[in-house]
Amino acid sequence: MKSDSRIRVMEIIARMNVGGPATQVLGLHERLNREEFDHRLYTGYVDDHEGDHLRLRDAETRVHRVPGLGRSIRPGDDHRALFWLIRAMRTFRPHIVHTRTAKAGALGRVAARLSGVGSARVHVFHGHLLHGYFSPVKRGLYVRSERLLASMSDRLVTVGSRVRDELLQAGIGRPPQYVVIPPGVRLGPVPERGKARAELGLPQDVPVVAYVGRLTQVKRPDRFLAVAGAVIRQIPECHFVVCGRGELEQQVERGVGAVRDSFRLVGWRKDVETVYAAADVVLLTSDNEGTPLSLIEAGMAGAPVVATRVGSVAEVVRDGHTGLLSTTDPGELAAHTVRLLSDRGLARRMGESARDWTAYAFGVDRLVSDTENLYRSLCGTARPLVREGARR
Template structure:
């Protein structure tokens, strides 16, 4: 193989909606060394009501017909056939897949195409907890075990995600590589400017929730936490940035406290939300390495979050924020602690900014991923490829 030519990479993601995987792809695409890599991005369509990260972006993309989040026999077969043909035409050195659906179709297409590309799949989280019935969860784990057999590298965004997958029998330890997220946020505006932009009182306590309003994120727990906090801080405002199928249900749950809530929907200027908040709250049952917490830290805002997934790899408990069990009362107690002690919140926010900026920068993500691609094209003799930020 000619080591002097550009490494051809075919990256496949199911959809470029607002979320961690799409943010990673955009930062990576913009930062890759074009002299060393011929990187092509393939994606399906976002769902109805979802924000499309590509709408105003400068990232060229090849749309895959039939590739959607939901399972569809006809659509999935169209997507598979399209990807097979693209691989035979492009002849990539590396097939790099993200998200569950793209991971299945992309790796199967690579095997069917006969091109012989090295395969890497990224787990931005997993579906082992909180998503499926026991039978469906077993089917998911079984499918991932089989796919791992045809994958050179299994990449996770955090060590806890890796450990969960290994405990489920998915892949072998030597296949895994941990590459944490990398973010290049927009500069956060001053607090008073941010609050004016969002129509928030300049001096009220503000708690922000940023994310999809879907079951795994537990908006019901957000409502229960807010109910407790409002008893002690009746002037507190809860800002909800995001959308999803449970938005209307959440609005019904907080109807009696509607004046304390601001529902913003999806916003492109999420840095304004972080800047306006005293605390960013995460209430999920399961997470990978949440970019919302990285972004909050980079904006200098402390976090209160459930200690699930790789959250503890972003939030240093007692230093850059506070962690809690998945329990509304415990989340409320920690939120109240920060609201009652602005000096503590400022210290934690400053520590969070220093930590997240050093650990989760986009340049580090690009460097780790370029090392991964090189190791996949030119693996060391007699063993699995090295490279990247193995942890």
């Protein structure tokens, strides 16, 4: 395709903080076919207590900074971002406006409608805010706003079929609007276990459990600490690595208390594969998830996981084959963790199965291919992409 006939895509995300959405955006931006797509990234600013994905990855990606766009809701800033986006759309004239995260999804879709450019509108739900975020009143406002925004959307993309189904149950959008595109991940070279543990200051001959993710309420780091306490009572020599930062970081530091020597709080690391390589088990304790990249990465590193059965977690973790799923009860999570730490043969088999499964289902090349086909379908250059769920 000639450059002047490329499909112009304006991708908008509120901020490129460390996490699944930023990882997906960067992977796509770096690998989309530049001869066919003119893909431009528009984003706001990362808060002080959050990790900046672009800085952590030393990415040289050119971004268009949107004044006023960020995590917090501030009417003045939000209006400034809205009108800035409208002007940018009228200048760039994108064929497709592709939004991610709730705030960018609202501002981007409204801007696309007001701009008069006639762009196709795609919004990605990396999860949703139906559970674990809001009071009932605020949840009702969120649902009503997303229903309205869905009426302004040509496609609604979810990272898992369970996320899609929960949104539909809430009356957000119609089934024909939805496309399921699971995440795509490329993990760096996984170091040898002994080297990884030496790098993190961990003993070589003890069980290790890792937590990788934001230290924020919905991720329930308090539940992780409760599980860790129960595991230590049964396996006193067990150590725990916490890789991440967030507004609950100080609470976590205080929470380790008397067992501080059993914990390594390493913050965000560029070489997250080192954390997975050092771990015998990766533990996820969230109240709500989309399709968590940390569990995909753990699988690619050959680490079995124990996780709460929320969101589309069961589409990543094959319960009993690549890890163990649980209710949100700390006792059950601890029992599953102890089981894997105590049965090294079972943990090894699950880790090997996890490596095979995640490499097959969640490769970044598949993500790029699916997204390119979605863009083509919206511009009439290919048959519409229809995915009923994650590949099995």
